[in-house]
Amino acid sequence: MTTGDKVVGGVSHVVLGIWSIIVILPMLWTLFTSFKTTREIFASPFSLPEEWNLDNYVNAWSKYNFGQMFLNTIIVVSVSLVLVMLLGAMCAYVLARFNLPGSRAIYYLMLAGLTFPVFLAIVPLFFILQSMGLLNTLPGLILTYVAFALPFTVFFLFSFFKSLPYEIQEAAYIDGASEWRTFFQVMLPMAKPGLAAVAILNFLGLWNQFLLPVALNTDQAQYVLSQGMAAFASAAGYEVDFGALFAAVIITIAPVLVVYVFFQRQLQGSVTQGTSK
Template sequence: MKRSVGQILGRAGIRIPLILWTIAVLYPIFWMFLGSFKSNAEIYRNPWGFPESFSLDNFVTAWTNYNIDTSVFNSLIVTVIGTALTLVLAIPTAYAIERIQFRGSQALFLLYISAMMIPMVLGWIPLFFLLAELNLLDNIYGLAIVYAVSQLPFTIFVLTSFISTIPKSLEESAAMDGMSPYMVLWKIITPLSMSGIITVTIMNAIQFWNEYFMALIFLNTSDNYTLALAIDFISSEAQYTNAWGTLFASLVIAIIPVIVLYAIFQRRIAKGLTEGAIKG
């Protein structure tokens, strides 16, 4: 009896704080979601209650009057190109570091790992002048390149952990069958590392979609704004125009893709991180 009571108290001591934390995290999101369907007058009159009628006017206003449609398109381009470019650069690099023995390979790997420890803010000013010299300043494609390079160390670190566990005998057999190193990489190593590739792809995509500070520095014109910059503009406008419903609607538009993406791939992400930690 004492043991069962102790187990109940122990489980309650763990679960109750987790439940309270979950409520504290989810309720502001739920409140924002409800606010996106309210008029400004209703937000002030009944900020914590349900809307009297679920209206899409705030979404229409955000989509048309505040160019959220253009910003969503820009964020989508930056995210897709940045994520794809990261994989194109990281997969061969991780394979070369892990499999090809050359002088300085370990030092190169340590260099990538150490780059993860350097705050990105230290590179913003040099990157600003570099993009200006290359005529890529205020250019979403230049921003996508910066995003891809910024996530290379993390991506290489994760992928090398997966590649290290693939038996070399598979590569040797493929080479005996006449496969070139490039064919071995893309037809054997890449499919067997797919769990890690999916993990870093989702994590990088979420990072690029939500990124704000580099977009603020490297983009100037509103036509090139990403979604984070457009929401920041609406937030500043809301202080003077009381467009809080529009702000909430734009926030809902921004977080829905992230929630859907994570909900679909959450098991793969958890599995990939766990396997990467064990294999590393």
């Protein structure tokens, strides 16, 4: 390594170390604070809890209905993720592997969907869901999530399917496989790294989605975690149970952290491969 390489490497490590501290310390403070009472939080915000117990988590889960919101979020995100991965993979496969009339136009329209600000579609989406009878319902939110994540999914998987060898597809045809069997049993398993990466990114995006549920899901019985957090924080001003609030924050972000920690290697190994073409 040259002197310049060493300097760049050292500066990069220092910057990454500072960034890690900026990210990790607030998360640790939130975790420790979630075990404190509201009195402790205001009396000594940076000290450790006087007593370690799960009362705040119990209150957040049952008293403030975060258990139901957690279940709603799991249902909406899991169903949306399955649908968007299935539809996105099928759409990307057809656009990448077949020269159909208008396929390029459809692909570019999908790319245009990535540049369209979501907040501009809120009013049309509101009236569309209202006319379909799906406003303030979990199925309506699932349908919206799928439409929201589909352009990114198609864009990302397009490169993976485009890079797969055509000889394998032709060999499947020669063996008598139908289009459906070729896709599900031959081509789809070969795109597994891309599917894993897109699934993780979609999960993170859908779990943290805030604008769509706030605008299209105003029934408190159907709340998801992101809008439940906002409603809880602004409900009573200084009378908020801050201990339960911090516990609710941990409940909200814990699944995201768990998913990322377990699948980060798959994500890091797939992003470069999927965007290299």
